[in-house]
Amino acid sequence: MNASTYSSAFETAIAFVLSEEGGYVNDPNDNGGETNYGISKRAYPDLDIKNLTVGQAEAIYYQDYWLKCCCNELPVAVACVVLDTAVNMGPRTAIRFLQQSLRLKVDGLMGPQTLRHAHHNPPLSYLSDYLSRRARRYFDIAQTDSQRRFYRGWLKRTYELQQYLYEERLL
Secondary structure, eight states: OOGGGSOHHHHHHHHHHHHHHOSOBOOTTSTTOSEETTEETTTOTTSOGGGOOHHHHHHHHIIIIITTTTGGGSOHHHHHHHHHHHHHHOHHHHHHHHHHHTTOOOOSOOOHHHHHHHHHSOGGGTHHHHHHHHHHHHHHHTTSTTTGGGHHHHHHHHHHHHHHHHHTTOO
């Protein structure tokens, strides 16, 4: 798939993700390990991470995160939050947070009930709860000494995501 065939919703969401993920990093203290544009060698062991292009990263995010989380079927603001969370914490966690915030049965799978409730409730009524859950998860991860130094950056990203939704007039 080339960039011209992505939806405007995906383009809005991926713009935020890529602005936060940056380029190549190989920090031995980061549990994410070697990454480029947020794509990790751990998750994609056969991929040449160091030479990954933005277009390749976008294609991976589209196929393995956007579509896997059914973001194309969510309100745009919610899709942005779910995609960014999936990138940081995995698709199942991103979907679980949505289900918890909507007060639904939590199974980590994006089914018709989750999609229906995401549309029938105004995103403002549940996204702050979602982002609070995300912040709490970062706090829990940061309790290990090796990850503590990333905590402020993770929280900053969460708040910047919320600000991005307002700036893009999605909320």
